[in-house]
Each structure stands twice: as C-alpha cells, then as structure tokens.
Amino acid sequence: MAEAPASRKLVIASHNPGKVREIRDLLAPLGFDIISAGEAGAPEPEETGHTFAQNALIKAEACMTATGLPALADDSGLEVDALGGAPGIYAARWAGPEKDFGVAMERVERELQQAGAKTLQDRRANFACALALAGTDDCYHIFIGRVFGHLVWPPRGDRGFGYDPIFVPDGYDITFGEMDPAEKHRISHRAAAFAKLVAHLRRTETTL
Amino acid sequence: MAEAPASRKLVIASHNPGKVREIRDLLAPLGFDIISAGEAGAPEPEETGHTFAQNALIKAEACMTATGLPALADDSGLEVDALGGAPGIYAARWAGPEKDFGVAMERVERELQQAGAKTLQDRRANFACALALAGTDDCYHIFIGRVFGHLVWPPRGDRGFGYDPIFVPDGYDITFGEMDPAEKHRISHRAAAFAKLVAHLRRTETTL
Numbered sequence A, B: 001m002a003e004a005p006a007s008r009k010l011v012i013a014s015h016n017p018g019k020v021r022e023i024r025d026l027l028a029p030l031g032f033d034i035i036s037a038g039e040a041g042a043p044e045p046e047e048t049g050h051t052f053a054q055n056a057l058i059k060a061e062a063c064m065t066a067t068g069l070p071a072l073a074d075d076s077g078l079e080v081d082a083l084g085g086a087p088g089i090y091a092a093r094w095a096g097p098e099k100d101f102g103v104a105m106e107r108v109e110r111e112l113q114q115a116g117a118k119t120l121q122d123r124r125a126n127f128a129c130a131l132a133l134a135g136t137d138d139c140y141h142i143f144i145g146r147v148f149g150h151l152v153w154p155p156r157g158d159r160g161f162g163y164d165p166i167f168v169p170d171g172y173d174i175t176f177g178e179m180d181p182a183e184k185h186r187i188s189h190r191a192a193a194f195a196k197l198v199a200h201l202r203r204t205e206t207t208l
Helices: A017-030 A052-067 A101-114 A181-187 A189-204 B017-030 B052-067 B101-114 B181-187 B189-204
Strands: A009-012 A033-036 A071-080 A124-134 A139-151 A167-169 B009-012 B033-036 B071-080 B124-134 B139-151 B167-169
Touching: A009 A017, A009 A052, A017 A033, A017 A189, A052 A071, A052 A124, A052 A139, A052 B052, A071 A101, A071 A189, A101 A139, A124 A189, A139 A189, A181 A189, A189 B189, B009 B017, B009 B052, B017 B033, B017 B189, B052 B071, B052 B124, B052 B139, B071 B101, B071 B189, B101 B139, B124 B189, B139 B189, B181 B189
Parallel strands: A009 A033, A009 A071, B009 B033, B009 B071
Antiparallel strands: A071 A124, A124 A139, A139 A167, A139 B139, B071 B124, B124 B139, B139 B167
C-alpha cells in the first residue's frame, strides 16, 4: 500500500506520457492532482477482457489496488459494422508487433471487400472509448463514448494516428487524419466518454 | 435486440429464482419492474474475470447486450486474509461439481492449519459482494460490499449456506449459519453493496 490517499489524487493507468498530459489538462479544472502510472509504480496488467469496458476495468482496478489511490484507465478501438464489430478490442493487435497501422487499415479494407461491402451503408463504423474509474470507496464507474461514421479507401491525411486516415465521422467529408486535432478532440469517442465522466464527477462531487 | 427498453425495467442476470425474488423485494420500492434472466432469454457467460467486480461486469454486460435492457449482476465469495484472499472468486469452485460446501470448508480449515494460523487475528476473513449495473446509456456502475469477521472450526448452524457456518462477523459470537436470516441480511456483504446501489439510484434518479 502507498501513502493514505489525499482527497483528489488520481492515477492515470497509462504509461503513455501524451495520454497522461491530455487527461491532466482535461481534469485539472476539477481540482484533480493527476499522477501517471509510472510515477505511482503501478503495473501493466494483461488485458484479458472481452469488451472495452472489461479491459478498462482490469487496468483501473489493478492500478488502484497496487497504489491505494483512485485510478482512471481507458480502452478504445474501431468497430466495423460489416465485420461484426471487428477489429474492436483487437484494434491495436491488428497493427502487429511493429504497430504498423498501414497493415491494419489494409486488413480492414480487404475484409470489407471480402464481405461484399459496396455502399456507404455497408462501410459504417465507429470508434469507441471506455473510461473506467476505480475509487478507493469500493465503487467503480465505467463510461463509454462513441463517434459514428464510415470508412474510406485509400487512407487520407497524416494528422491523426491509428485508423484515423480511413474514418470519416458523420457530418463531415474529411477523415480524422485530415481534421484539425482540436476539432477531432471536440467530437471524438474519447471526448464523449470524458463528458460522461466529468458530468458524473460534478454530480457526485466525489472525493473518490 | 428485444423490444425498446421501458424506463424502469431491470433484468437480473441470475438464473437463481431465490436471488431474483430477493432483489425484486429490495428494488420494488424504487419503482423497478424486475425481470429474471430466464424470462428475458439472456445467456450465462463464462466468468473469466480475476476479481468479483470483473465477473459481475461480465455477467451484467452480456445480459444487457443480449436483451437490450438494463441489467444487474452480482458476484460474491469468501476472502481469507492468511490465504492471500483465497478462495475469493473461486469460492463456489472449491465446493466441487457436487456443490458440497462441507468439502470447501474443510479445505479452508486445512489450508489455515498449513499456514500456521493460531490466533483469532490469523483467522481473519471477509465476505465480499460486487453488484454491477449495466445501463443502456453506455454507463456501467459497480458497487462492492464487505462484511468482516473471523473463521471458526468446526462449522456451526444450518440457517445459511456456503461458508456461513464457519464465519463469525465482527461484533457477534455466532456464525452466519446460526444467525436469524433477517439479521444476516441486514449486516451482510450483499446488504452493504445494495445500500451503495440504492444510494446511487436515488441520487441519480436514473431511468437507466
């Protein structure tokens, strides 16, 4: 067990400095003192869940148990309707050990062709993000956000990451890869999940 | 997908009629229309989680996804301090295919002896119950309740079930197996988890 939890400390169960910085910016106005999993000495558990929510919970719960502090974790990916929701929680795995999302995007397009996808409707997809908050009060909360759209080929734009260059959100004619990052952050699946989390934190005025 | 969700329908992800009846009695005052997983045609997923919270979430999420209705699931067990929290999520499995908790209790006592447990402090244990509520609004909530005490040998009383005959809760000198059921339901781990759930439902006045 680490030191006794202060009222608004929150560990981000991620070893990605960019993600921790982004979350710090989002939650600082609510008075949270954000600590990274690395700073807190938290482990990286195996993601054995079958859904985004389960994987986010596994990470948040392991981090809270190891540090004795409230923890926040996320899990996200791309779900393609015509592929039964694939790649889903395997979105990163499709990119292989080299994390080559060019390969992963080609696989999505190949499987769409094999599934006989022709119309825009056949190419529907969404990004999903699950945020899990594991409190030290034995209460956990999970919030899922989604952004809906369709997939294009070939990939367009180099401003995003992952599957961004093939995803066009509803109401736009450019991909996430072509979109201004501030605009993307405003309408993204992660933004939708964070809006639910922030509403919860404000509503409960929780000390976690 | 089943019919569109009514505002206060709630599926209990359990195929145990006694448990469904107990939860119906607890939540009826809040205006919930309780349906059993059997009535709703919901599946029983494999419990592959590593904690009570993860197993409860797996069951609630699978039930909500299958029925299109908000779902509530629980997972519970006995945690023995000197055994590093075992049997924990394996509490039912220790009873074997015959569900013989006499065998399971003997195993707990044997392992306590092997661990050199002598004092009351060496025999500390708790029951834990995780309740997971999976809403159709992409928000899930998990509430964990615990009751702390110590283990005795030999087993005493036949009014409870499972490990009840060897568990003496703090502040009492009788086991859960000897206790009046109404008294046990008032102080139990499940009561503690339900108190948190009910407080949440009242606070959010959620329509799920």
